[in-house]
Structures are given as structure tokens and as C-alpha cells.
Amino acid sequence: MKNPNSTQILGGRLIDPANGIDRVTDIFIKHGKIAAIGEPPEEFTPQRTIDASNQIVCPGLVDLSARMREPGQEHIATIASETALAARSGITTLCCPPDTDPVIDTPAVVTLLLRRAKRSARARLLPIGAMTQQLAGEYLSEMVALKRAGCVAMSNGYAPLANTLVERRALEYAATFDIMAILRPEDRHLRNNGYAHEGPVSARLGLPAIPEAAESVAVARDLALAEHTGCRIHFHLLSSGTAARMIEQAQQQRLKVSANVAAHQLHLTEMDIEDFDSNCHLNPPLRSLADRDALRSAVARGVIGAICSDHQPLEADAKEAPFPSTATGMSGLQTLLPLTLRLVDEGVLSLSEAIARVTCGPADILGLPYGRLQPGSSADICIFDPRAHWVLEAENMPSSGRNTPFIGWEFQGQVTHTLFEGRPVFQPDHSTHA
Amino acid sequence: MSKPNIQLDSQGRLKHFLTIDGLNRKMLTEILDTAESFTGVSERVVKKVPLLRGKTICNLFFENSTRTRTTFEVAAKRLSADVLNLNVSTSSTKKGETLLDTLRNLEAMHVDMFVIRHSDSGAAHFFATHAAPHISVINAGDGQHAHPTQAMLDMFTIRRHKQEFTGLRVAIVGDILHSRVARSQILALNTLGTSEVRVIAPRTLLPADLRTLGVHVFHDLEEGIRDVDVVIMLRLQKERMTGALLPSEHEYFQLYGLTEKRLKAAKPDAIVMHPGPINRGVEMDSQVADGPRSVILQQVSFGIAVRMAVMSIAMGTQAQGAAAR
Numbered sequence: 001m002k003n004p005n006s007t008q009i010l011g012g013r014l015i016d017p018a019n020g021i022d023r024v025t026d027i028f029i030k031h032g033k034i035a036a037i038g039e040p041p042e043e044f045t046p047q048r049t050i051d052a053s054n055q056i057v058c059p060g061l062v063d064l065s066a067r068m069r070e071p072g073q074e075h076i077a078t079i080a081s082e083t084a085l086a087a088r089s090g091i092t093t094l095c096c097p098p099d100t101d102p103v104i105d106t107p108a109v110v111t112l113l114l115r116r117a118k119r120s121a122r123a124r125l126l127p128i129g130a131m132t133q134q135l136a137g138e139y140l141s142e143m144v145a146l147k148r149a150g151c152v153a154m155s156n157g158y159a160p161l162a163n164t165l166v167e168r169r170a171l172e173y174a175a176t177f178d179i180m181a182i183l184r185p186e187d188r189h190l191r192n193n194g195y196a197h198e199g200p201v202s203a204r205l206g207l208p209a210i211p212e213a214a215e216s217v218a219v220a221r222d223l224a225l226a227e228h229t230g231c232r233i234h235f236h237l238l239s240s241g242t243a244a245r246m247i248e249q250a251q252q253q254r255l256k257v258s259a260n261v262a263a264h265q266l267h268l269t270e271m272d273i274e275d276f277d278s279n280c281h282l283n284p285p286l287r288s289l290a291d292r293d294a295l296r297s298a299v300a301r302g303v304i305g306a307i308c309s310d311h312q313p314l315e316a317d318a319k320e321a322p323f324p325s326t327a328t329g330m331s332g333l334q335t336l337l338p339l340t341l342r343l344v345d346e347g348v349l350s351l352s353e354a355i356a357r358v359t360c361g362p363a364d365i366l367g368l369p370y371g372r373l374q375p376g377s378s379a380d381i382c383i384f385d386p387r388a389h390w391v392l393e394a395e396n397m398p399s400s401g402r403n404t405p406f407i408g409w410e411f412q413g414q415v416t417h418t419l420f421e422g423r424p425v426f427q428p429d430h431s432t433h434a
Numbered sequence: 435m436s437k438p439n440i441q442l443d444s445q446g447r448l449k450h451f452l453t454i455d456g457l458n459r460k461m462l463t464e465i466l467d468t469a470e471s472f473t474g475v476s477e478r479v480v481k482k483v484p485l486l487r488g489k490t491i492c493n494l495f496f497e498n499s500t501r502t503r504t505t506f507e508v509a510a511k512r513l514s515a516d517v518l519n520l521n522v523s524t525s526s527t528k529k530g531e532t533l534l535d536t537l538r539n540l541e542a543m544h545v546d547m548f549v550i551r552h553s554d555s556g557a558a559h560f561f562a563t564h565a566a567p568h569i570s571v572i573n574a575g576d577g578q579h580a581h582p583t584q585a586m587l588d589m590f591t592i593r594r595h596k597q598e599f600t601g602l603r604v605a606i607v608g609d610i611l612h613s614r615v616a617r618s619q620i621l622a623l624n625t626l627g628t629s630e631v632r633v634i635a636p637r638t639l640l641p642a643d644l645r646t647l648g649v650h651v652f653h654d655l656e657e658g659i660r661d662v663d664v665v666i667m668l669r670l671q672k673e674r675m676t677g678a679l680l681p682s683e684h685e686y687f688q689l690y691g692l693t694e695k696r697l698k699a700a701k702p703d704a705i706v707m708h709p710g711p712i713n714r715g716v717e718m719d720s721q722v723a724d725g726p727r728s729v730i731l732q733q734v735s736f737g738i739a740v741r742m743a744v745m746s747i748a749m750g751t752q753a754q755g756a757a758a759r
Contacts, residue, residue: 200646204455206555206578206617209642275437276556320534320564322554324577 006030006045007422012052012383016059017356018364018372027057029379032422036375048424050417052383056351059359060092060380060418062371063336064182064260065236066311067329068094068125069400071112072101077313077400079113082333083122085398087425089333090382090415091309092123093363093370098130099157105130105141107149114150122425124370124380128182131156131170137163140170144177152366153234155182158283160218162188164225171231180232180366185218185243186284195324197239197285201270207323210285216242223250226257234365235259237310239284241294248303258365260306261295263339264330264405266348268292272405276323279405283328296348299357306362309336313401331401334392337384338411345412351386379422388414440562450562450571451744453580454621462589462625468743469590469736475512476738485746486515489546493519494536495574496552501710502574502584505734506549509741518545533557534564541566547749548572555579555614570748572741578612584709585618587740589626591733592664595705599626605652605659605700607634607690608668608717611641615709616668624648634658634690638679655690660699666707667692667717683716692718694725705729 007029014037015022021037028036028044035041066086069077086094096113098104104113110127117125129146131154133139143154154174160183161167174181191214196202198209219235223246226233238244238261250257264282269289273280280286298304312329319326340358343349349357363371370380391410394402418426439456443449448461475481491510495503503519510517522536540548547570550558555577562571575581589599596602604623610616610633623631624647633644634652644651652658659665670686680686692706706718706727714720722728 198642200643203641203643204617204647206576206580206614208555208578211642275440276559317532317534320532322533322552322557322560322576324554324556325533 007048008046009050009052009057012055012057014057015352015355016373017352018360019374022352029422032379034373034375034377034379055383056386057383058355059371059373060382061090061358062093062362063091064095064306064308064362065097066094066309068096076315079116080120081400083120085333086123087418090337090418092380092420094123095126095128097157098128098155103130103135105133107145110149110151123420126152129154135159137161137166140173143174143179147179153180153182160184160186168225171225171229175229175231180234182234182236183222184236185215185222187214187217190214196273197270197287199270199288212240212242215240219243219246226255232256237262237284239265239287241291244294244298244303259304260308261304262310263307263336266296267339278319278323278326279403281323281326281328300348306365307340307357309333314403319403330404335406338413341413379419381419383417384413384415386413390414448747451582451748452558452562452573454582454585454618459625465586465743466590466593469739472739472742482512482514484514486513486749489515491515491517491547492540492545493549494522496522499551505737506741509738513742513745537564549574551575553577575614578614580618581614582618583741583744584615585622587733587737588619589622590736590740591729596663599628602628603630603662604628604664605632605634605662606666609639609670610635611639613668620647620649632658656696656699662700662704664705665700670713670717687716692722694721
């Protein structure tokens, strides 16, 4: 049966941090929504049963930043290819940054994206609108029209606003209509065409460097404007301990600010770019061990409420050049859950906290009703085997986006099933039955 | 888990020469000793040894350079190799060919060694990583990363004048931030056991965390060169003078320009070096550049012997002794 209306998941350890649940129980799904947890609802006839014994059942993952490369770069990846990869990775909601081609700065592009995502139907795609037209940092985009068309927030992508006055106006306008601004904090002038964190490794390798201050100066500016404008600001892709501390202070002063970090920033450091490994050419750059530890601590304390993949599939040629000439970014969907679970093994987070950072954490930041499992909520579910060991190998990755520094890493915890709106979008052939 | 050193073959011998980083004192000393055996070749009537006869060396310069390319070419020819000179910045890459395409095409011409200069740090590593197993890669300067043969010819010059590295104090003055030469010199000096390596520059011309490379940092020239045995002046590019890095040539010379008077702070027998070409009146005045302590021209002529040594060692031939044939 391809699309059963009712499914029961039996005997799994349900971890739903949003509702404080961590127990072995059953889940009953009807018409794409959670019908009941624990006892079956009246007159429930399952058309599909998933045996989840010895497995963990959690909400489908919510990823705040994943590039589909569509529209504009379909030769690299498509919504269909990347949502299929998301399904394999337990991710059911993907937020798509605005730097597509054309840029997501008109309702027409939003409509196009949503229509194509619906056709692929393996995950929910939520576009993030451009804060300024063409992301050029000069004229405000039609933020309200973009929101009405389906954008969940506004951002200027990887092109932080250089003009502070434009940023002030953008935040004021967004605040008027209760639109969240997602800012990638970076002072472009301090970045100064750098490629790596300013520290001992860039000094030795002679790589033009990006100081940590490029981020903290921007955070200071953005926080001042958040206070001035009252806009809800989400800081995207933190890389430094200083920035995390500044955001924590702002949160203590009850400013409406939140933050995320890319999963790889919690595991890699500047040392990983030794030998000019272009897969570690990332934006923001991999920083010091102290920064990594400070970011981990901020994630553990909830200052950073979400871990994202910052998925950026690239064609192979993009990384086949000397380090400074390579494109930044890594393919991250497949490693979002395993890298987050690794933080549990390493004693940084409890299992429940780890799952929260990739489910209700990001959903709550955007005010979305996903990343939680309760009667009436969308049946977006990830089931994984917490004991399964596996190795990330290039041969087993999809042809789009093999650009990751984690090839050869051994991970524990493997997704066995993903359900999106109650439908199985990833499953092993042998373990499901009607 | 440390990665294997890409520069060494499975027997631990030098296969590529990309950076000083990761090479030990014995290897650097072998290069210097081998170079010593080649210095006489240039003075013979027939300025050739047959060590690399039948081998093809390709000078692949993505960045303009006359001096370095010429010395590599002369060195290769003195080893009897066939030499191809390709100025790639004006050819294939302009037409959209990737670096990897360029490499594959040249490999198809059965080249045995690439000498690479490129504006990107790590370019020589990239070539060494992707080149066919029988090919050696020599870094002739990549971005701000490394220029190891220049550093070795500087070491050769220092050894000729000072015999030993232990007990020496060496000062490097100028734009360390953008200098691949300085990075390689610092690593080479420390590997060879130099007692103290100093760098002297305003903070705008110094990379962060430079002390981790094992140097003492000074911002005052006279204080920095006090009692040193060797002063290495670095070239300052004119465009750096008027940006936000430095206020003017005038102020730079006032603060960091080497004059006879300032040189008095160094040891009486201190030598003065410069990788060239010199900006007279900016890095140093003519009296110093042409004075008795300057060994700048010796650096150029030693450069050929050092590059012959590196090429012959990387090609796996036994240069010592053979050079005397």
C-alpha cells in the first residue's frame, strides 16, 4: 500500500522534547496527523504497521538552512534530489535561503518553489525571502508580499548588509509586520576577502584570514539595531564564542534574539584545514578549539537553540582547485542528525536536548507548529536505530553534493524510516508491512 | 591522527618540495650539502651535469616572475633536463580551463616535474595531490604560503657566511603578513636550529598568532636588530604603501628603512639580505644595498645551486658525487 491513511508505529522509544516525552510507547497516525500516542483512538484500523522496537522515534528534523540549488542551478541539485536526501536523513522541514537564481525576492519565485516542492512531496520546503531586492543591500524587498506568498522569515543570505542605515530600515519595516529577520553576522570589511579563521593555522598556511571580530562586530551592531527597532532577530551560523556570549547577554536582557550553528562547527576546527582541505573551506570559517567549545556550551545551555545543516551541495569541480579558489560550503543533510547525536556521545548534550536542537528548537525560533508530536500535529516522524554504526562513504552519497569533510567518519545512529505528513518517504523495503 | 606528509614518498624521501613545514633538519641539511656540491658547476667551461638527462621539467607559472623562473630554468638546464616554460596566466586558464584540466593535459605530454608558481596559497599542494605518481612538484611560490627554494637559498647564503645556525640571531624586517618567503624562512631557520628568529614590522604587516611559528616580535627596528647576525629585509609592494596598511613610503622608511646608521645596532659582522628586487629608499638605502655587508647578489647565484639540489633530490637521483663527475 503506497499511501495508507492510517499507520501505527509500535514499541519505539518516543523522544519528543517539545512535550517532555521520553518513553517506550506507540503512535497512531491518521490522515497525515498524529491521532493518538499510547492507546489507539477509537475505531482505528491500521493500514500500515512499523515495528520500532529498539529504535528511537522522534519528530522529523527541522533544518533552518538548506540550499536546494533550484531554481537556477539545477545542474548541481534539485528540490527533488535534495528532498529525497532529506528524507533519507530524517529531515522533514527545510528552510531555503533566498540566494537562488532568481533571488527569492518576488512572490512569483516563492510560488514556483512551493509548487515544485509540493510535486516532490518528500519534505516541506519553507522559503526565506530576500530582505533587499536582489540581495544587493540597497532597496527593501516586498517583505509583506513575500510573507503572504509563504516565506517564513527574511534574510540577506550570505550578503550581510554593509550599509547600517539600510539594515535599520529593513529591521524597522520587518518589525512593523512582525517578520523575523535572519542575519548572518559578518562585517564585510573585516572579512577582507579572507578564506580562513585568523589564527595560527592561517598564519602558517599563508591564507588570507578572517578575524573573529568580523563576526562579533556585526553581532554588536545587529544587537544595537535589534534593541532600537524591536525586530525579532535570528543570528544565523554562529562561529565564535564571543558572539555566543554577546547573544546570551542580550537574551538575559530580554531582547528577542535567537541563534543557530551549523553542525560541522561543533566538531571541526581551524586545524582541519591543514593540508589545504578544500572541503573545509566554509563560510563562516572553522574557528579555534576554544570557539568550538564555547559554541558547544552555548548549544548545551540553549543560548543557541538550533543546529542546522547549512547544506550546500556543489558540483565536484567547485572543490577541485587550490583552497582560496574553491567554493565555500559543504553538503550537510546526511550528517545533521549523526553529528548532533555525536554530541550526546561526547557528553555535550543529553539525547533529549540533542533532538530538541534539530526539531522543536528550530521550529520554535520560526514559530512553526512542526518539530513536535502531539495529537493533531503533522505526522512528520524520524525513526532511527541508535546503535547502528555506519561510515560515510563517497560512493554511498548521492551524485549531487559529495563535498563534505566527513567522508570516512564513523557515526552511530542511522535513520531507518522517515514519515512526512504521515506518508513514508524513506524506509527499508523489508521492515514495513501493511 | 596525523596525516602522512604529502612531500615524502613511502620511504620517507623528499618527493615534492612544497613547504619547509614538516621537513626535518637532516633533510634541509642534505639540500644545503647537495647545493654545495653544485656550486662549482657554474664556474666550469661546460656548465652541465647529466643528472636529469632525458627528463622533462615544466615551469608552470600562473603568476609573472622573471627572476625565479629564470633561475629554475638555468638550474634545470645545468642538470641536462629538457625545460618547458609555460606562462599559464595568459593562456588556457583564461579560456576557462580548470587547473585540473591543465594538469592532465601537461601530464599527457609526459612531464616528469612541475615547478609551480601560483597566486593561491596551497596551489602547489593541490598539484602534488592530483599529479600522477611519477611526477614531482616543486613550489616556486604559492600565494602567501611558501617559497621554500627561496628560503633554502637564503639558508645556504647564511651558512656560507656564518657556518652554523646554532648561536645565530636573525631578524626579518617588513611585510611578513603577505610574505611567502618570510614564512618559509622562519620555518627553515627554526628547523636548522637558529637560536633566535625575530620579526620586525608594524602590526598591520604581521599575521595573527605569529609567535606560534617560533619568532620574537618587535615593532622597533633598532631594538629588533640589536646584536643580530643576519638582517633579512623583505620587499614591500608599492600598493601596500597607500592602503590602510601603511600611511606612506616616507613614514615606512623613517621607521623601518635600513640605513648604515641603524645597521650599527647589529653585530659588526652582520650580513644584510633581500630576496629582491629592492625598493631603494623604501626598504633600505643604496649605501646598505651596495655596501660591504650586503650579500644580495650572492643570494641570486646561490639560488641556482640550491634549485639544482632540490630538483635532483626530488627526482631521486644521487647528486652528491655525481656532480663532480
